[in-house]
Amino acid sequence: MPIAPKELFLKYGIPILAIIVIAIQFFFVKTQHLNHWKGGGYGMYTKVHFYYNQIYIPGVSVDSLVDNNNDIKNAFRMLKIMPNDAHFYEAAQLVLKATAKDSIHVQLWEPSVNSNSGAYSRVLINEIHLKNQDL
Amino acid sequence: MKYWSDIQDTLKNNIVLAIQLLLFFLAVYIFITGEKYGFWKSPIIVIILFSWFFLRNKTKHPITWIALFALLVFDLYLFYFRVANHHFVLTFMVLSVVLCFYHNQSDILLKNIQMLLVVVVAASAIQKLMSSQFMSGEFYYYMMNRGFVFNVFHPLFSESLEIAKSNSDQILELQATDPNIKESIVFANVFPNLGLFSLIFAWITVVVEFIVAMAILWKPRSKWVHLLFIMMILSILCTRLETGFMALLAICGMFLCRNLKLRLLYALIVIVCLSLIITKIGFH
Numbered sequence: 001m002p003i004a005p006k007e008l009f010l011k012y013g014i015p016i017l018a019i020i021v022i023a024i025q026f027f028f029v030k031t032q033h034l035n036h037w038k039g040g041g042y043g044m045y046t047k048v049h050f051y052y053n054q055i056y057i058p059g060v061s062v063d064s065l066v067d068n069n070n071d072i073k074n075a076f077r078m079l080k081i082m083p084n085d086a087h088f089y090e091a092a093q094l095v096l097k098a099t100a101k102d103s104i105h106v107q108l109w110e111p112s113v114n115s116n117s118g119a120y121s122r123v124l125i126n127e128i129h130l131k132n133q134d135l
Numbered sequence: 136m137k138y139w140s141d142i143q144d145t146l147k148n149n150i151v152l153a154i155q156l157l158l159f160f161l162a163v164y165i166f167i168t169g170e171k172y173g174f175w176k177s178p179i180i181v182i183i184l185f186s187w188f189f190l191r192n193k194t195k196h197p198i199t200w201i202a203l204f205a206l207l208v209f210d211l212y213l214f215y216f217r218v219a220n221h222h223f224v225l226t227f228m229v230l231s232v233v234l235c236f237y238h239n240q241s242d243i244l245l246k247n248i249q250m251l252l253v254v255v256v257a258a259s260a261i262q263k264l265m266s267s268q269f270m271s272g273e274f275y276y277y278m279m280n281r282g283f284v285f286n287v288f289h290p291l292f293s294e295s296l297e298i299a300k301s302n303s304d305q306i307l308e309l310q311a312t313d314p315n316i317k318e319s320i321v322f323a324n325v326f327p328n329l330g331l332f333s334l335i336f337a338w339i340t341v342v343v344e345f346i347v348a349m350a351i352l353w354k355p356r357s358k359w360v361h362l363l364f365i366m367m368i369l370s371i372l373c374t375r376l377e378t379g380f381m382a383l384l385a386i387c388g389m390f391l392c393r394n395l396k397l398r399l400l401y402a403l404i405v406i407v408c409l410s411l412i413i414t415k416i417g418f419h
Contacts, residue, residue, distance in 0.1 A: 010234065010243045014227050015250035021223055022258050028216075036262060038216050040223035042255055043262035045375075046269045048277055056314050081216055109314045111306075113322070115276035115330035120306065121319035 032084040033125070048111050050080040054122060055091075056107045060099055069098055083108050083126050092130040103131040146398045150241055153389040154232060156405045160382055161203055163412055164225065167419045172213060179206050197236040204229045221380040227251050228383065248390045249355045253348050255384075260344035263337070270341070272334030279329060280322045281306075284374050295325040343367055351391075361392045365400055372408075378417030382408035 003011075018040075025041030028034035035050040036043030055062050055076055066073045075091040092106045109122040145152060169176055179202050186198035207226040210218055231247040263269045278284045282299030289296050305320045312318055326332075347367050350360040365388065368381050385404040392398050411417030 007243070010238055011246040012250060014231055014247045015254050018223070018227055018251055018254045034216065036266065040220055041262060042220050042258040044220055045274070046262045046266035047274055048268070054310060054314065058313070107314070111277065113273050113277045115271065115273045115333055118322040118324065119319050120322055121317065122314040
């Protein structure tokens with residue numbers, strides 16, 4: 001006997017919703033550089049956690065920036081989770097305001113490891129140069 | 136023995152028990168994550184507690200569960216890209232329970248849970264298969280050389296732990312330098328042939344996840360499938376204390392399992408995981 005549409009919806013609606021969320025996560029990973037660990041795509045433990053990615057700003061201590069400014073802390077966290085252009089711009093803008101510099105250079109590096117040689121190095125994911133006059 | 140017959144009576148109604156465990160998990164999870172935007176969450180929590188104490192089983196609508204679902208969706212709305220993956224699983228499970236109060240058909244609830252479990256485990260395997268860092272074994276190589284996995288066995292391997300600590304110290308020193316200079320360090324392996332071990336372990340992980348997903352899809356009530364699923368949960372817990380996610384998987388297992396002894400095993404996994412979450416030894 002064929003299953004009624006209502007029953008079909010009740011049985012498979014929620015799993016399909018879960019698949020839609022996974023598809024959205026894939027889309028954000030491909031287009032917005034969303035980290036695999038986040039977004040409901042179940043990509044945890046597929047690569048080194050984004051916590052170990054390094055934000056590097058020449059001439060500026062990232063630790064002291066984060067300690068003193070909650071907005072920067074949140075912006076840096078989002079930059080590590082999804083290092084797209086918008087998050088780079090937001091982070092750089094906040095750093096420019098906090099440091100009162102004329103220009104700023106923000107880079108995001110991720111760990112890279114070679115299991116044959118044991119070499120551990122850092123690879124640049126993306127970077128932004130922002131000048132005060134661009135704001 | 137009377138205790139055993141009491142336990143058996145409780146285990147016989149596995150759906151009720153699974154829903155109780157889910158409710159308890161939610162209480163712990165909300166207690167830990169409720170701080171952010173607490174001002175907006177507290178009225179919802181008031182509704183949850185009031186409806187639970189005074190109106191449960193007395194109204195047509197499952198107010199407690201609807202409010203719990205609202206609370207989870209609230210966090211999803213605010214922190215969609217920040218919440219853990221099991222927050223999504225939890226939200227879908229709660230939605231399944233809410234709908235069950237309306238359709239009143241346990242087979243639909245069980246189909247929801249079964250397919251959700253298949254989607255979650257299969258997606259996890261596919262994501263790993265698509266990651267070159269994982270499939271080359273480099274991810275596990277990194278994690279083991281830093282002492283981030285198999286923490287439960289660390290007391291037995293103090294020498295390896297020392298090596299992992301020295302690797303972490305080297306990384307800290309490297310982090311203090313300008314990455315544009317392109318300096319690198321070389322890990323000391325916590326045990327010999329770690330590269331090969333990591334590669335094999337990575338492939339085993341993916342194969343086991345695929346087999347478990349397909350087995351749950353094919354025979355969701357089979358004793359052997361649940362035995363395999365329990366072994367997967369226990370192996371993950373030994374690798375890393377992902378107690379939050381594993382408690383949810385065990386609750387899903389409890390919903391689907393027919394065997395009383397395995398149901399007891401699922402219940403014990405959830406109880407131990409919850410205890411580790413509450414004491415903050417495990418992840419929530």
